[in-house]
Amino acid sequence: MSDHQPVLHGVHHTAFPTWKPKETVEFYRDTLGLPVLHAITAKGWGRDEHPDFLHFFFDAGNGAAIAFFYYIGTEPLEEPAGPRGYLGMARHTSWRVETEAELKEWRERLVAKGVTISEEIQHEVIKSLYFRDPNGYPLEISLTTRELGEADAMDASLTLDAMIETFVDGDAPETKTIEDMWRLKGEKVRELI
């Protein structure tokens, strides 16, 4: 087996199930204005009673698409995006804009189209707007406010090591808190510097 590291070139598409095909098309095509790229219509494959379906794609820029499956005649999941709150927000799509002006344009467009949006939130390295699609899927538009560097990657590796040692591999991981992890991270940093 080769040690060669294969590369990825960003997102081709992500895909989600929908039971609101009309609202989904209207939201992504008309409200957001994302061009329709492709639509596949297929007979079910006969395996596991796989239903007939449509699979359709909207252009999210830079070669990336967001796509949906509409499985004809199936019972909708009650909460396809998951429960509201932090769990439901965890699995989300964040799109990139390049300038403050672009972020402002999106904010103005979403407000004009009646989409409920969050306040802009400045995180560590991005500034973001949040909203939801008609299925409840969380969406985000992000502006990078600082490029990541080697120090970020080094620090992140130490953090992930501390996470695994604290919450998985260490003693009594089920009793551990974020304070324990931060203390272990501090030990790692002290050893490093």
Add this chain to the structure above:
Amino acid sequence: MAVLYVLKVDEFKPLLDYAEAAEDLSISNHGAYQKIKTDGVLIIPRVATGLDPAIWFGALVGGFEGAIEEFSEDTLRIV
């Protein structure tokens, strides 16, 4: 003694600026990190740093030494 390690990146600079100005805190430079240290209790009031909660609550990512007595929206207190 309480110690806070802070990665030298823009978003955490307000913490370092606060520590530099605070009489009871010392600050030293260690490669990618700065070390905020005190022989007593390390207290940082959020509002005085100017950090919004979204970044404030992530400000311990560099790790610490001691025990966290309070880490609220208002105050970080490490003993």
